[in-house]
Amino acid sequence: MLVQPTPLCNLDCRYCYLPSRGLARVMSHEVADAVAETVAAWSEHHPVTVLWHGGEPLTAGVSRLRALLDRFPAGREHLVRHAVQTNASLIDEAWCRLFTERRISVSVSVDGPGPGSARLDRGGRDATDRALRGVGLLKEHGIAFGAIAVVADPSSRKAAELHRWFAALGCRVLGVNLVERKGVNAWTVRDDENVAEFWATLAARGRADRRMSLRDVEHAWRYVRAELAGVTGRWADQPVDPLPMVTWDGQVVALSPDLAGFSSARHGPFTVGDVRESGLAGCLARAEETPWVAEALDGVGSCRAACDLFAYCRGGQAANKYFETGRLDATETRFCRNGRKLLMEGLLRDAERVAGEARD
Numbered sequence: 001m002l003v004q005p006t007p008l009c010n011l012d013c014r015y016c017y018l019p020s021r022g023l024a025r026v027m028s029h030e031v032a033d034a035v036a037e038t039v040a041a042w043s044e045h046h047p048v049t050v051l052w053h054g055g056e057p058l059t060a061g062v063s064r065l066r067a068l069l070d071r072f073p074a075g076r077e078h079l080v081r082h083a084v085q086t087n088a089s090l091i092d093e094a095w096c097r098l099f100t101e102r103r104i105s106v107s108v109s110v111d112g113p114g115p116g117s118a119r120l121d122r123g124g125r126d127a128t129d130r131a132l133r134g135v136g137l138l139k140e141h142g143i144a145f146g147a148i149a150v151v152a153d154p155s156s157r158k159a160a161e162l163h164r165w166f167a168a169l170g171c172r173v174l175g176v177n178l179v180e181r182k183g184v185n186a187w188t189v190r191d192d193e194n195v196a197e198f199w200a201t202l203a204a205r206g207r208a209d210r211r212m213s214l215r216d217v218e219h220a221w222r223y224v225r226a227e228l229a230g231v232t233g234r235w236a237d238q239p240v241d242p243l244p245m246v247t248w249d250g251q252v253v254a255l256s257p258d259l260a261g262f263s264s265a266r267h268g269p270f271t272v273g274d275v276r277e278s279g280l281a282g283c284l285a286r287a288e289e290t291p292w293v294a295e296a297l298d299g300v301g302s303c304r305a306a307c308d309l310f311a312y313c314r315g316g317q318a319a320n321k322y323f324e325t326g327r328l329d330a331t332e333t334r335f336c337r338n339g340r341k342l343l344m345e346g347l348l349r350d351a352e353r354v355a356g357e358a359r360d
Contacts, residue, residue, distance in 0.1 A: 001280075002053045002245040002257045003027070003035060005068055009056040011087055011127050014118035015150055017183025017323075018055065020261050026060050030276055031250040032071040038280035043075040049105075051083045053245075053257070058090040062098055069102055085109060085148070087119070089127050091134030096141040107146040107175075108135060112162050118152060132169075139170055146173040146215075154178060154189060154198035154338075163205035167212045175215035176202070178338045182258060182323045188334050195338050199346025204353070220343050223312040232311035240300055240315070242284050250275045252283040255296050258319035267292035292328060296321075299329035306331050313340045 009021040035050075042048045050072065057065065072080055083105035099106055111117045114128030121127050138145050147166055151158060166174045178195065181188040189195060199217070206214045226232045245257035251271040253260045259270035272290050273283035287293045300315030307313070313336060318328050320335035332341075 001035075001039070001048070001243070002051045003032075004054060004245065004247045004260065005052055005057050005060045005065055006248055007055040007261065008059045009054055009087070010059055010089065010121065011056065012120055012122045012124075013150075014120065015152065015179045015185050015187055017180070017185040017258065018261065019184050021055055024059075025248050026064055027068060027248040028250075029067070029071060031246070031248070032068045034250065034275040035246050035280055036072045039080055040073045040076060041281065043073065043078045043080050045077070047078040047081065048075070049081045049083055051085065053085045055248075056087055056090070057084050058086050058095060062094045066098060081105065083107065086134075087127065087131060088134030088138075089121075089130035091137050093137065096137050096143060099138075099143050100141060105146075106138060106143055107148060108138075108171075109148050109150075110135070111149045111151070112165050118150070135169065144172050145170075146175070147171045148175040148177060150177050150179060151198070152179040152187070152189065154191070155194045156197040156201040159198045159201035160205055163202060163209065163212070163214075167209055171212050173213040173215055178335075180320060180323075180335050180338075182319055182335075183262065188324075189338055190334065192337070192342060195342040196345045196349060199343045200349040200353075201346075203347050203350040207350075207354075216339070216343060217347070220312070220347055223309075224344075224347065226311070235314075236304065236311040238314075240297065242287060244280065244284060246275055246280065252280060254284060254287040254290075254293055256318035258317065259322065262319075264292070264322070267295075296328040299327075299331065302329060302331050309340060309344065312344070316340075 005027045006025060007020040007023045039048050039050060069082060074080060082102060085107050088108045088110060108131065110128065110131045111119055115126040117126055117128050119127045149162060178189045179187055202214060203217045206217050226235060242254045243257060245253040245260050247260050252273050252275050253270055254272050263269040270292055272287040272293060275283060288297065296318040299321055303315040304310045316333060316336050320333045321330040322328050324333045
């Protein structure tokens with residue numbers, strides 16, 4: 001599950017979709033306690049990971065985030081783990097001590113070598129060097145880290161550059177998000193050929209240099225292996241993951257965390273309740289009765305009926321459907337093409353090239 005300790009971010013990335021990233025508010029202990037109650041109950045049955053996501057979580061400050069972490073149990077029958085997604089620009093010795101003491105998994109948002117990136121501070125200055133200083137401190141403290149890179153200009157050359165740079169940086173696992181039309185960002189990638197070649201080259205680089213895991217490529221290959229083994233039906237039949245997000249003010253967003261903070265004229269706010277009033281479990285139990293969730297689930301059903309890759313993508317992301325089409329029950333989106341269908345095309349191209357080299 002995801003928890004937003006604050007909507008505030010100290011950066012102003014060109015592609016950011018969040019409308020409230022200038023809002024300096026921090027989650028109360030009351031909200032954290034309500035979330036922690038359900039997390040404790042879940043930990044009786046399975047491990048739970050709480051991902052602190054923003055805004056930029058570190059703008060809350062070390063002492064305030066530590067106090068929020070203190071509200072959560074260590075776990076009952078199973079562990080409760082914590083993770084943070086951060087732009088790394090605020091990491092210092094105190095943050096590294098907290099990450100180490102609490103065994104917090106760290107993933108860094110950074111897009112590759114600067115300058116010229118879209119990751120800017122509020123003065124319009126490139127923030128890559130500050131992120132790299134933070135990464136350097138993580139490495140000094142022996143803290144393993146992953147990364148998520150946003151790519152606006154996918155190409156074969158870009159894939160090779162990114163893989164080389166992140167592997168040399170010491171990144172443990174790399175996820176790639178192609179720029180999406182979402183929230184207040186209307187910019188997206190529309191170049192099927194370059195997108196497919198980007199994924200093909202990234203897959204090839206991953207085969208040749210195994211220092212770093214590739215989140216998206218490895219997920220796609222797991223699907224391919226399941227397809228070859230004839231077991232993807234089991235994937236398709238699994239219940240839809242509610243993937244809850246609790247915002248700083250206690251609102252619970254189901255299915256698609258990227259809808260947090262948004263509303264529509266037809267549905268109102270994209271929330272299924274206030275965690276302080278109904279508890280997290282209570283909000284999720286009633287989620288399907290909420291009209292916008294019902295519409296989103298209809299969209300998942302339409303994807304199931306229409307798409308051969310349903311077991312792979314599981315119906316896509318409701319946020320992308322809404323921001324691209326104005327509805328939650330749509331099927332294919334640009335996000336779906338770029339991050340799923342063209343990724344699969346890229347893997348097939350890479351596999352065909354490997355087979356051709358073997359024949360030669």
